[in-house]
Amino acid sequence: MNQPTEASGSATAKTPSVLRRIPAGIWALGLVSMLMDTSSEMIHALLPVYLVDVLGASALAVGFIEGIAEATAAITKVFSGALSDWLGRRKLLVAIGYGLAAFTKPVFPLAGTLDWVVAARFVDRIGKGIRGAPRDALIADLAPAELRGASFGLRQSLDTTGAFLGPALAIMLMWLTADNIPLVFWFAVLPGFAAFALVVFGVRDARGDKEGKPARAPWSRAELARLPPLYWGVVAIAAVFTLARFSEAFLVLRAQELGLGLVLIPLVLVVMNVVYALSSYPVGVLADRFDRGALLGLGVLVLVASDLALAFVGGLAGLALGVTLWGLHMGMTQGLLAALVADAAPANLRGTAYGVFNLVSGLALLAASVVAGELWDAFGSHATFLAGACFAVVALLALVPVAQRVRRNRPAPG
Numbered sequence: 001m002n003q004p005t006e007a008s009g010s011a012t013a014k015t016p017s018v019l020r021r022i023p024a025g026i027w028a029l030g031l032v033s034m035l036m037d038t039s040s041e042m043i044h045a046l047l048p049v050y051l052v053d054v055l056g057a058s059a060l061a062v063g064f065i066e067g068i069a070e071a072t073a074a075i076t077k078v079f080s081g082a083l084s085d086w087l088g089r090r091k092l093l094v095a096i097g098y099g100l101a102a103f104t105k106p107v108f109p110l111a112g113t114l115d116w117v118v119a120a121r122f123v124d125r126i127g128k129g130i131r132g133a134p135r136d137a138l139i140a141d142l143a144p145a146e147l148r149g150a151s152f153g154l155r156q157s158l159d160t161t162g163a164f165l166g167p168a169l170a171i172m173l174m175w176l177t178a179d180n181i182p183l184v185f186w187f188a189v190l191p192g193f194a195a196f197a198l199v200v201f202g203v204r205d206a207r208g209d210k211e212g213k214p215a216r217a218p219w220s221r222a223e224l225a226r227l228p229p230l231y232w233g234v235v236a237i238a239a240v241f242t243l244a245r246f247s248e249a250f251l252v253l254r255a256q257e258l259g260l261g262l263v264l265i266p267l268v269l270v271v272m273n274v275v276y277a278l279s280s281y282p283v284g285v286l287a288d289r290f291d292r293g294a295l296l297g298l299g300v301l302v303l304v305a306s307d308l309a310l311a312f313v314g315g316l317a318g319l320a321l322g323v324t325l326w327g328l329h330m331g332m333t334q335g336l337l338a339a340l341v342a343d344a345a346p347a348n349l350r351g352t353a354y355g356v357f358n359l360v361s362g363l364a365l366l367a368a369s370v371v372a373g374e375l376w377d378a379f380g381s382h383a384t385f386l387a388g389a390c391f392a393v394v395a396l397l398a399l400v401p402v403a404q405r406v407r408r409n410r411p412a413p414g
Contacts, residue, residue, distance in 0.1 A: 018147065018150050018285055019150075019154070021144070021147060022143070022147060022150060022151050022154055023142045023143065023144075023151075025138070025142045025203060025204060025206075026139055026142050026143060026151050026154060026155060027154070027158075028198065028199075028202040028203050029094075029135060029138065029139060029155055029199075029203060030154055030155040030157070030158030030159065031158060031198060031202075032098065032195045032198050032199045032202070032203065033135075033155060033158055033159035033162065033195075034158040034159060034161050034162035034165075035162060035191045035192070035194045035195035035198065036098060036101060036102075036162065036191070036192060036195040037159050037160070037161075037162030037163045037165075037166060038162035038163075038165045038166045038169070038188075038191040039101075039102075039105060039162075039166065039188045039189070039190070039191040039192035039195065040101070040124070040162075040166065040188075040192075041162065041163045041164075041165075041166025041167055041170075041269060041273070042166040042167070042169055042170045042173075042184060042185070042187065042188035042191075043105070043108050043166075043185055043188050044166075044249075044269075045166060045167035045170045045252070045265070045266035045269045046170055046174070046181050046184060046185075046265075046266065047108075047117070047121075047249075048062050048249040048252045048253055049181075049252065049256065049262065049265060050117075050181050051065070051114070051117065052253075052256075058373075058377060060370075060373040060374060060376075060377050061114075061373075062249050062253070062373060064369070064370055064373065065117075065118055065121060068118075068122070068366060069121045069122060069124075069125040072122055072125045072126060072129060072362075073125040073126070073128040073129035073132065073358070073362060075129065075359055075362065076125075076126050076128075076129025076130055076132075077129045077130075077132045077133040077354065077355045077358040077359060077362075078133070078352075078355035078356060078358070078359045079355065080093050080097070080129060080130045080131070080132070080133055080134055080351070080355065081132075081133030081134060081137065081350075081351035081352050081353070081354050081355025081356075081358075082351060082352045082355055083134075083351070084133065084134035084137060084351035085137075085348055085349055085350070085351040085352050088348070089205050090134040090135070090137055090138040090141070090205055090206075090351065091134075091138070091199075091203055091204060091205045093130055093131065093134040094131045094134050094135045094138065094199055094203065095131075095196070095199050095200055095203075096127075096130055096131070097127045097128065097129070097130030097131025097132070097134075097135075098127065098131055098195055098196045098199045099127070099196045100123065100124075100126060100127030100130065101124050101127030101128060101131075101192060101195075101196075102127075102189075102192040102193045102195065102196040104120055104123045104124045104127060105124070105185075105188055105189045105192045105193075106186075106189055107119070107120035107123070108120050108185045108188070109182040109183070109185035109186045129358075132354070132358055133351050133352075133354035133355040133358060134351055136152075136338055136341075136342075136350075136354045137350035137351040137353075137354055138203075138205065138206060139151055139152060139155055139338075139342075140341075140342035140345075140347075140350050141205075141206035141347065141350070142206050143342075146288060147288065148288065148339045148342055148343065149283075149284040149285065149286070149287030149288040149292070149335070149336065149339045150281065150284045150285045150287075150288055151284070151339075152284055152335040152336075152338045152339045152342070153280045153281040153282070153283060153284015153285065153287070153335040153336075153339075154280075154281050154284065155335070156276075156277075156280040156281075156284070156331070156334055156335040156338075157277045157278070157280040157281040157331075158277075160273050160276040160277035160280060160330075160331075161273075161277045162191075163269065163273035163276065163277070164269065164270045164271075164272075164273030164274045164276075164277060166188070166269075167266035167267065167268075167269040167270045167273070168266070168270050169187070170184055170266040171264065171266045171267060171270070173187055174262070174266070179262060226346055226349060227344070227345060227346075227349060227352075227353060227356075228344055230343075230344040230402075231341065231344035231345055231353060233401075233402040234337065234340045234341060234344060234357070234402065235356065235357050235360050236398065236402075237296075237395060237398055237399050237402055238337055238357060238360065238361050238364075239360045239361060239363075239364045240364075240391065240394055240395040240398050241300060241303075241333070241391075241392070241395040242361045242364035242365050242368060243364050243367065243368045243391040243394075243395075244300075244303055244307070244368070244388045244389070244390075244391035244392035244394075244395055245303065245329075245365070245368065245388070245392075246365065246368040246369045246371075246372040246384075246388060247365065247368075247369045247372070248269065248272065248326075249369075250369075250372055250373075250376065250381075250384060251268050251269070251272065251310075251322075251323055251326065252265055252268055252269070253376070253381070254268075254310060254319060254322075254381050254385075255267075255268045255319055257381055258315065258316060258319050259316075260316065260319070268319070268323055271320065271323050271324060271327065272323045272324070272326050272327035272330070273327060274327065275324050275327030275328050275331065276327040276328075276330045276331045277331070278331070279327070279328055279330075279331025279332060280330075280331040280334070280335050283295060283299075283331055283332050283335065283336065284335050284336070284339070287335075287336050287339060292336060292339070292340060293399065293402065295332060295336060296332070296333060296336055296337070296340075296399060297396060297399055298332060299328075299329050299331075299332030299333035299336070300329070300333070300392050300395050300396045300399065301392075301396065302325050302328050302329040302332060303325075303326070303329040303333075303388070303389075303392045304389045304392045304393060304396075305325050306322050306323075306325035306326040306328075306329060307322070307385040307386065307388040307389035307392065308385070308386075308389055309321045309322035309325060310322035310323075310326075310381075310385040311381070311382045311384075311385035311386045311389070312382070322385075337357075338354075341353055341354060341357050368388075368391075371387065372384045372387070372388070375387055
């Protein structure tokens with residue numbers, strides 16, 4: 001009996017489907033990401049409201065906290081990525097990062113002041129930073145070149161499945177516990193520790209002959225000079241694009257501004273992440289067969305449409321449209337950007353390449369989130385989303401000269 005075909009139509013009775021051809025280690029890393037994101041998003045879905053309504057923080061403070069947290073993760077990724085290149089091993093750092101995030105989770109329900117929440121968020125993001133670049137580099141090491149887009153898309157889809165399971169569980173638990181946010185935070189501890197156990201027992205490093213020799217000095221001028229112009233072009237595009245893609249905390253605040261009930265506010269992230277999860281893998285498959293630059297440009301256009309909907313379309317219908325488009329643009333861009341880095345970087349410098357990529361993106365996210373908070377406090381939510389649309393248009397224009405190099409560098413289809 002024939003196996004089900006993929007959307008691309010490439011699978012036949014004699015050829016395994018794309019999903020079956022993706023290595024088991026990538027599936028394991030995807031499931032680890034799903035469990036940890038379930039844990040994290042149960043907390044993050046409620047954290048902006050908890051900060052503003054319970055601890056008395058301003059929208060600017062929310063933007064600053066979110067930006068500092070993500071920038072911390074990005075800075076840490078630089079060092080952990082380079083260290084994984086130097087060691088020639090990646091799993092150890094991946095496990096340390098997930099372990100640190102898991103053991104930080106109990107701090108959130110115990111925190112009674114803004115300082116404690118900031119500290120917990122900071123340490124949690126250090127864990128994310130330690131694991132991020134080595135994990136992405138490990139996926140690139142494990143994935144066949146002709147399945148790179150699909151592999152990153154699968155990992156992103158599983159990761160984002162956790163990102164909508166988390167808020168969905170938060171909604172259910174908020175209803176069952178009569179809006180007891182700290183108790184919901186306690187439930188979030190469980191999938192975090194499950195993720196740590198799975199990465200310890202279910203993930204292995206790629207074999208050395210595939211990964212290449214360890215880089216002797218990843219941060220030396222000679223090694224960094226091996227990163228080609230295409231790589232730096234992708235980094236620059238991602239930086240401008242990230243200025244348009246500020247923290248999703250502002251989607252939650254927009255929902256609250258439009259009158260969505262407290263128990264339903266996590267639904268914003270549920271909808272966004274359902275669309276994100278459903279679109280990431282199909283876009284990854286398409287990226288292995290079609291023009292990656294064109295697909296990325298379409299994703300940027302979808303972000304423009306999302307920002308305009310959130311700024312100018314009124315009521316909960318406008319919110320639903322904007323959040324749905326936001327999730328679609330994430331699915332069309334995040335896995336694709338990761339695959340482009342893998343395409344451009346030498347195998348034994350992938351950790352460093354992802355580290356630098358995430359550092360630049362994290363600093364851009366810090367700037368974007370702080371500016372978004374400033375605009376929100378000074379001029380209202382419309383100004384925040386309109387500014388995001390303007391930055392997205394700039395990113396689209398900057399993408400044009402890079403797209404041709406992306407097209408020439410695309411791996412041959414399998």
